[in-house]
Amino acid sequence: MSSTVTSATPSIVAAVRAQSPLVQYLTNYVSMDVAANVLNAVGASPAMVHDPHESGEFARIASAVGVNIGTPSPSWVDGMIEAARAAHEVGTPWVLDPVAVGATAYRREIVAQLLEHRPTVVRGNASEILAIATSQTGGRGVDSDAASSDAVDAARGLARDLATVVVVTGVEDVVTDGSRTAVVHGGHAWMPMVTALGCSATALVAACCAVEPDALEASVAAMVMLAVAGERAGERSAGPGSFRVALLDELAALDDVRVASARVVRS
Numbered sequence: 001m002s003s004t005v006t007s008a009t010p011s012i013v014a015a016v017r018a019q020s021p022l023v024q025y026l027t028n029y030v031s032m033d034v035a036a037n038v039l040n041a042v043g044a045s046p047a048m049v050h051d052p053h054e055s056g057e058f059a060r061i062a063s064a065v066g067v068n069i070g071t072p073s074p075s076w077v078d079g080m081i082e083a084a085r086a087a088h089e090v091g092t093p094w095v096l097d098p099v100a101v102g103a104t105a106y107r108r109e110i111v112a113q114l115l116e117h118r119p120t121v122v123r124g125n126a127s128e129i130l131a132i133a134t135s136q137t138g139g140r141g142v143d144s145d146a147a148s149s150d151a152v153d154a155a156r157g158l159a160r161d162l163a164t165v166v167v168v169t170g171v172e173d174v175v176t177d178g179s180r181t182a183v184v185h186g187g188h189a190w191m192p193m194v195t196a197l198g199c200s201a202t203a204l205v206a207a208c209c210a211v212e213p214d215a216l217e218a219s220v221a222a223m224v225m226l227a228v229a230g231e232r233a234g235e236r237s238a239g240p241g242s243f244r245v246a247l248l249d250e251l252a253a254l255d256d257v258r259v260a261s262a263r264v265v266r267s
């Protein structure tokens with residue numbers, strides 16, 4: 001077990017800035033603004049293209065795709081499935097955010113359909129990952145009622161079953177492909193008080209997958225960005241409102257030295 005940032009992380013952060021990957025994000029109404037701004041802050045190029053008339057076509061030109069079920073309705077779900085299908089067909093990485101999947105049968109059915117198109121990464125909070133891995137229902141809607149540390153085994157098993165990388169966010173962020181596991185420490189207690197930073201984490205995972213084929217390393221880099229920027233933003237904010245603004249500034253100011261300050265434990 002080691003406690004250092006990998007050499008891959010700084011180069012992934014730099015590659016996102018240098019290559020400015022086009023990230024198509026089909027996301028919920030709540031998160032669109034903050035997720036697009038988070039992508040912009042790290043140098044990626046966001047496009048919120050969701051309608052089924054164009055989402056599949058767009059996925060074929062995107063560098064990565066995110067699919068987030070936060071505020072679903074039938075035509076949006078059609079758009080998500082078209083985008084996921086196209087991304088899988090052309091080998092473009094795509095990331096699933098199963099918001100509140102334990103809460104309703106509708107969400108469980110949507111996630112089951114999306115999983116058929118083989119996401120590169122599934123990113124959720126602990127309740128969401130436990131709901132998919134163990135078929136448990138309920139939870140507290142979009143927020144988690146479990147700790148990421150309680151979902152490590154479930155995440156590993158799910159990653160193996162789906163042949164994907166699973167990211168469980170929370171106080172610590174767990175990233176696993178079923179054999180390798182990394183835990184990213186950092187962030188700030190105000191992060192869950194700002195809505196849709198989980199949705200934004202999903203967007204960052206997609207951006208990093210666009211420039212790094214190893215989805216585990218890409219996901220670690222995305223979580224490191226938020227952990228370092230979040231910690232620094234917390235030091236100079238007065239509360240969740242100013243924190244939200246400072247987080248964008250800190251994401252834009254990330255450099256090798258700051259990224260190297262991340263605390264990542266691998267096993």
Ligand SMILES: Nc1ncnc2c1ncn2[C@@H]1O[C@H](COP(=O)(O)OP(=O)(O)OP(=O)(O)O)[C@@H](O)[C@H]1O
Pocket residue numbers: 099124125126142143144169170171172173186187188189190191192194195196197198199200201223226227230
């Ligand atoms: N108590 C905490 N301390 C530090 N960082 C946190 C804490 N809670 C969440 N985070 C960070 O906030 C980000 C979002 O994770 P979270 O688990 O809150 O997502 P989520 O529940 O899907 O959020 P949302 O649904 O609002 O988008 C991650 O980068 C995570 O590390």
Ligand SMILES: Cc1ncsc1CCO
Pocket residue numbers: 028030031070071099142195196198199
């Ligand atoms: C608050 C909320 N409701 C549906 S999606 C969303 C954003 C956080 O997941």
Ligand SMILES: [Mg+2]
Pocket residue numbers: 099100124125142198199
């Ligand atoms: Mg969420």
